Amino acid sequence: MLGNLLLIDIHTAFPEIYLALASMALLLYGVFRGDGKAEEVCRLAVILLLGGIYFVYQNQTQNALAFNGLFKLDGFSSYLKILCLSASILTLMISVNYLKLQNSLRFEFPVLVMLATLGMMMMVSANDLISVYIAVELQSLSLYVLAAIRRDTYKSTEAGLKYFILGALSSGMLLYGMSLVYGFSGTTNFDSLAVVFESGTLHIGIVVGLVFMIAALAFKISGAPFHMWTPDVYEGAPTPITAFFAVGPKVAAIGLFIRVMMDPFADLIGQWQQVIILISIASMVVGAFGAIAQTNIKRLLAYSSIGHMGYALIGLATGTEEGIRGIIIYMTLYLAMSIGAFAIIIAMRKSDRVVENISDLAGLSKSHPMMAMAMAIFMFSMAGIPPLAGFLGKLYVFLSAVEAGLYGLAVIGVLSSVVAAYYYIRIIKVMYFDESSEMIDRNRPGVLNTVIAGSSLFTVGFFLYPSPIIAAAGVAANSFFDIL
Amino acid sequence: MTAPEFFFFIFATITVLSAVMVISSRNPIHSVLFLILAFLNSSGLFLIAGAEFLALLLAIVYVGAVAVLFLFVVMMLNINFARLREGMAKSIPIGASVGAILLVELILVLGAYGFRDADHPVLIAQPIAESGPTNTHALGSILYTEYVYLFQGAGMILLVAMIGAIVLTLRQREGVKKQSVPEQIARRREKTVELVKIKPGQGMGGEV
Numbered sequence: 001m002l003g004n005l006l007l008i009d010i011h012t013a014f015p016e017i018y019l020a021l022a023s024m025a026l027l028l029y030g031v032f033r034g035d036g037k038a039e040e041v042c043r044l045a046v047i048l049l050l051g052g053i054y055f056v057y058q059n060q061t062q063n064a065l066a067f068n069g070l071f072k073l074d075g076f077s078s079y080l081k082i083l084c085l086s087a088s089i090l091t092l093m094i095s096v097n098y099l100k101l102q103n104s105l106r107f108e109f110p111v112l113v114m115l116a117t118l119g120m121m122m123m124v125s126a127n128d129l130i131s132v133y134i135a136v137e138l139q140s141l142s143l144y145v146l147a148a149i150r151r152d153t154y155k156s157t158e159a160g161l162k163y164f165i166l167g168a169l170s171s172g173m174l175l176y177g178m179s180l181v182y183g184f185s186g187t188t189n190f191d192s193l194a195v196v197f198e199s200g201t202l203h204i205g206i207v208v209g210l211v212f213m214i215a216a217l218a219f220k221i222s223g224a225p226f227h228m229w230t231p232d233v234y235e236g237a238p239t240p241i242t243a244f245f246a247v248g249p250k251v252a253a254i255g256l257f258i259r260v261m262m263d264p265f266a267d268l269i270g271q272w273q274q275v276i277i278l279i280s281i282a283s284m285v286v287g288a289f290g291a292i293a294q295t296n297i298k299r300l301l302a303y304s305s306i307g308h309m310g311y312a313l314i315g316l317a318t319g320t321e322e323g324i325r326g327i328i329i330y331m332t333l334y335l336a337m338s339i340g341a342f343a344i345i346i347a348m349r350k351s352d353r354v355v356e357n358i359s360d361l362a363g364l365s366k367s368h369p370m371m372a373m374a375m376a377i378f379m380f381s382m383a384g385i386p387p388l389a390g391f392l393g394k395l396y397v398f399l400s401a402v403e404a405g406l407y408g409l410a411v412i413g414v415l416s417s418v419v420a421a422y423y424y425i426r427i428i429k430v431m432y433f434d435e436s437s438e439m440i441d442r443n444r445p446g447v448l449n450t451v452i453a454g455s456s457l458f459t460v461g462f463f464l465y466p467s468p469i470i471a472a473a474g475v476a477a478n479s480f481f482d483i484l
Numbered sequence: 485m486t487a488p489e490f491f492f493f494i495f496a497t498i499t500v501l502s503a504v505m506v507i508s509s510r511n512p513i514h515s516v517l518f519l520i521l522a523f524l525n526s527s528g529l530f531l532i533a534g535a536e537f538l539a540l541l542l543a544i545v546y547v548g549a550v551a552v553l554f555l556f557v558v559m560m561l562n563i564n565f566a567r568l569r570e571g572m573a574k575s576i577p578i579g580a581s582v583g584a585i586l587l588v589e590l591i592l593v594l595g596a597y598g599f600r601d602a603d604h605p606v607l608i609a610q611p612i613a614e615s616g617p618t619n620t621h622a623l624g625s626i627l628y629t630e631y632v633y634l635f636q637g638a639g640m641i642l643l644v645a646m647i648g649a650i651v652l653t654l655r656q657r658e659g660v661k662k663q664s665v666p667e668q669i670a671r672r673r674e675k676t677v678e679l680v681k682i683k684p685g686q687g688m689g690g691e692v
Contacts, residue, residue, distance in 0.1 A: 070631070070633045070634060108647055108650070108651045112651070115647075131633065131637070134637035145644070145647070145652065149651060149652075151652050
């Protein structure tokens with residue numbers, strides 16, 4: 001009997017189990033082949049992660065619980081898992097060459113990326129407070145190590161240490177909030193929690209615990225005022241790893257945020273809505289104004305990602321199906337734009353030195369017209385200029401806010417995106433109108449070109465044929481509102 | 485006095501006394517050793533309370549790992565504690581205020597102030613009955629069945645921690661002289677020993 005149940009559980013969580021086994025097998029392979037074969041390990045990791053996408057795709061069923069309600073499989077988690085896996089694949093593709101040139105390509109890198117991806121998949125599938133904690137720790141621990149992977153450079157170790165200490169702080173807050181919620185409700189299971197809150201009994205202790213949990217989750221998505229670590233970590237970590245931080249973990253953390261707010265605490269929307277609105281406004285404002293004075297492009301993109309998280313949270317603040325669908329679409333488009341922009345930063349090197357100042361982009365339009373055009377597309381799209389993808393992403397979340405009656409939030413969102421447009425367009429100005437003495441190197445690996453071309457085509461072409469993604473996001477968002 | 489009471493008083497007395505010694509002894513090594521003693525005795529207290537799993541955990545984790553780690557850190561870092569104490573007078577106000585806050589909190593706790601109230605009853609898990617399985621048995625029976633997902637997840641976290649520690653600290657050192665047994669066995673006399681005829685009065689021919 002138990003054996004049968006376990007088989008069903010294994011079937012439900014098969015993509016995760018597959019990824020865990022695959023990463024361990026890859027680790028063994030890497031250990032036996034040594035650092036000389038790190039490139040090969042990276043390639044194998046890409047193939048294994050593609051296998052993960054296949055299994056997630058095969059496995060999507062309507063809501064299924066596994067492992068005594070600790071794990072939940074639904075349309076929402078499947079969609080976000082595919083996003084996280086794609087983010088990891090793209091990161092691995094654009095990073096191999098860069099890390100090799102910097103002599104910091106080690107076979108542990110792809111293994112850690114895979115383990116972090118496993119943590120992300122567990123995050124979006126968590127259906128219990130303890131599963132949330134385990135998944136968050138698995139993902140974050142891998143990320144701390146990745147941030148410090150260039151251990152011989154001062155900046156990378158500083159980034160890793162900073163991330164680790166602040167991450168430990170946020171874990172503490174998460175656990176404290178969870179312990180309060182558990183203490184005042186008597187259960188950690190999301191479904192049971194939802195039942196407890198349905199009855200209408202609400203204790204102040206629950207609200208305190210909920211606020212602590214929101215603070216910890218806001219830290220993970222780098223929402224203001226819990227964003228302080230982001231610019232330093234983004235600047236210090238090697239660029240491909242920064243690219244990874246900017247997409248996969250963000251998607252997973254937003255997914256977890258939605259899951260925690262909409263599953264167990266859905267009936268307490270009156271309690272958390274104002275907190276989310278506050279974080280959303282603060283993030284948009286910090287993202288817009290913080291980036292203006294930056295000279296390092298990685299720091300600029302860090303502030304930009306803080307702002308993007310603010311826009312995504314607008315959708316969560318509505319608490320409606322349209323809002324959740326808006327976030328899912330937004331995160332999909334954000335992934336494409338960010339990976340593209342980071343691929344261009346990775347390609348930025350002058351006489352084999354890595355450069356990351358905005359002024360280094362000067363003259364790009366003359367030396368690399370295609371690359372400059374792609375960067376311009378990403379910047380215009382991030383600024384939300386129609387008809388590019390970023391505009392549609394913003395449109396959906398703002399529409400959901402207006403429909404939910406949150407006019408103030410939508411107005412602040414539009415205003416801050418006007419401010420943010422300044423620094424996005426400044427990059428375009430530097431590329432097209434500034435003169436430069438030194439040109440950016442021409443020899444780029446082909447895979448980088450492929451990623452840049454693919455993501456810019458996606459960003460431009462999304463408005464022509466958006467229906468598959470919008471339909472899939474609709475199905476994913478529906479899993480919170482479809483009463484069984 | 486029954487036997488449990490007798491042991492309780494012994495363990496409790498030693499715990500309190502060694503805790504006092506931890507903060508009052510001048511030598512940091514002695515402090516750590518007293519800390520270990522305090523841990524051991526409190527694990528005895530847990531045993532008396534019927535929490536044998538917690539008692540063993542305390543002995544293994546705190547005594548076996550944490551305290552030994554402390555000991556190593558204290559011995560290796562060679563901290564000058566006399567100099568650390570110099571700034572004491574400055575930090576007394578902060579320390580006193582923290583102490584006062586803790587005192588107020590203790591009074592509030594002992595004064596039975598709580599979040600709980602009659603209008604909003606709170607669900608509290610019932611403790612396991614006396615005659616039921618032991619703590620260890622109860623934990624074991626759910627750890628590998630009900631919570632197998634979390635157990636495996638925790639295992640993955642430990643794997644990441646291990647990989648991380650190796651990635652960040654392991655260095656391949658150049659020029660380390662390691663013993664290689666196969667190489668030693670494979671050595672042959674012909675390859676390593678050379679017989680040179682030296683004519684009297686000429687030496688090695690200027691090579692030395």
